[in-house]
Amino acid sequence: MKKRDASIAAVLGAAVLFSAAACRGSAPLYYGESSIGFSAILLRARILLPEGETEDGRITMNLESEDGDERYRVAFLPGKTSLLRVEPGLYRLYPPRDLFGFPQTQVKVRVQNRTYSVPFPRELLRMESFSVKPAKAFPIGVLEARLIPMGKKEKPKVVLRLDHGVAVRRALVQDVISKMMDPKTPQTLRDSAITWTRALEQALVKIQGEEERAPSYKPSP
Numbered sequence: 001m002k003k004r005d006a007s008i009a010a011v012l013g014a015a016v017l018f019s020a021a022a023c024r025g026s027a028p029l030y031y032g033e034s035s036i037g038f039s040a041i042l043l044r045a046r047i048l049l050p051e052g053e054t055e056d057g058r059i060t061m062n063l064e065s066e067d068g069d070e071r072y073r074v075a076f077l078p079g080k081t082s083l084l085r086v087e088p089g090l091y092r093l094y095p096p097r098d099l100f101g102f103p104q105t106q107v108k109v110r111v112q113n114r115t116y117s118v119p120f121p122r123e124l125l126r127m128e129s130f131s132v133k134p135a136k137a138f139p140i141g142v143l144e145a146r147l148i149p150m151g152k153k154e155k156p157k158v159v160l161r162l163d164h165g166v167a168v169r170r171a172l173v174q175d176v177i178s179k180m181m182d183p184k185t186p187q188t189l190r191d192s193a194i195t196w197t198r199a200l201e202q203a204l205v206k207i208q209g210e211e212e213r214a215p216s217y218k219p220s221p
Helices: 002-024 122-126 167-183 186-195 198-212
Strands: 038-047 052-056 057-065 071-076 080-085 090-095 107-111 114-121 131-133 138-147 157-163
Touching: 038 057, 038 071, 038 107, 038 167, 071 080, 107 138, 107 157, 114 157, 122 157, 131 138, 138 167, 138 198, 157 198, 167 186, 167 198
Parallel strands: 038 138
Antiparallel strands: 038 052, 038 080, 057 071, 057 090, 057 107, 090 131, 107 114, 138 157
């Protein structure tokens, strides 16, 4: 009887964990291979300290579809571009959610051996949704965390912003292309990246078009 009770408890525990993960958001497949019906997003973090940039850190927030069918918990990592395989849809960046699925007001920013709680940027709430189309690669941008020194007894202030300019998004695509050609990249990542070659090339062409449409005049001083 005790064994049966233990088995039931284990099943219920697994169900609770699965439900909690679904409420918070699932992890998109990191460098998942291209296949019919999937899309890719490209992103990276930039963490700036008073003494310079560091690659030791992590910023996590949600990527959610407008229809509510898809909810991903996305990690922005400094120093390297991530290609994440997702379902196609109309998406926007969203605050992280707790175990019950409620959006949080704070974003956790881990820098070296410290974690900071930062208000979710209003600019991200105001951003228009972006369309991630089937078999396409969409570069979102670079999420930047800048640490600003405060008083001696206070933690530094952390300011978050999304850099999604044309040059930044082009660099993300080029970074993935370079990675799939680099022999130092693990073979599994290289093989997965290569399956997105056509999508990456199309993304570069689209970004080139955006550059050509930019105004050619210089602003007055």
